[in-house]
């Protein structure tokens with residue numbers, strides 16, 4: 265029975281914030297803004313998934329990630345599908361996902377160079393509770409004023425197509441080569457197969473579930489890890505206390521209990537759901 269509380273790594277970003285989220289210490293007012301908190305385990309080999317919080321005050325770059333084949337061809341362990349669970353958003357917050365219509369890669373390149381890519385991508389209003397699964401190849405940009413939890417394949421590989429004139433490196437050739445510049449079509453609609461269990465995303469690279477007040481035993485297939493991410497509430501997992509704002513890596517199995525109400529995410533690297541909480 266094992267569950268391990270992951271340590272946090274704070275990542276400064278030009279689009280980050282000074283006021284983060286309950287449970288996370290704000291950076292000093294004269295310090296660099298923090299955009300991401302990563303949950304990791306220094307003692308393990310890179311596990312398949314990575315969980316992060318993102319805190320945005322400005323738009324992220326308009327970007328794209330390679331799929332497994334393209335990433336491996338350039339020496340990386342895997343490509344990057346990612347999913348976002350929106351925790352909070354300003355009334356006018358948006359996320360760009362896909363393009364407004366199909367465009368050629370040549371047009372995408374020209375638009376990235378002259379900035380018209382901002383109008384080419386599809387900025388959708390977002391509100392708390394929404395979830396997006398963005399497969400590799402999707403041209404996207406998370407907008408301003410958003411707090412979200414991201415679950416992604418574990419690789420730090422972003423090809424920036426456009427950065428609004430910020431002085432950061434772009435990766436136009438690599439990015440255009442792996443982009444699918446077309447309108448985004450969700451591959452799944454969230455389902456609640458049982459009271460308290462909602463499937464937010466179901467493959468192809470991971471399953472993401474949202475549980476209300478979970479109690480029982482998490483049972484994972486041999487050798488597989490799972491990520492337990494409490495959004496609210498308290499309880500214990502494998503005999504240790506958990507609280508909101510943490511992330512636990514579960515191996516094999518672990519008993520979980522909730523004190524009263526709670527809201528948690530659970531992610532595991534399979535293409536389809538399994539009966540994980542018994």
Ligand SMILES: O=P(O)(O)OC[C@H]1O[C@](O)(CO)[C@@H](O)[C@@H]1O
Nearest residue numbers: 277324325327406414416422424
């Ligand atoms: O290049 P930027 O704008 O800092 O964005 C990179 C970030 O965007 C994301 O891919 C989210 O879309 C994060 O996982 C990643 O760290």
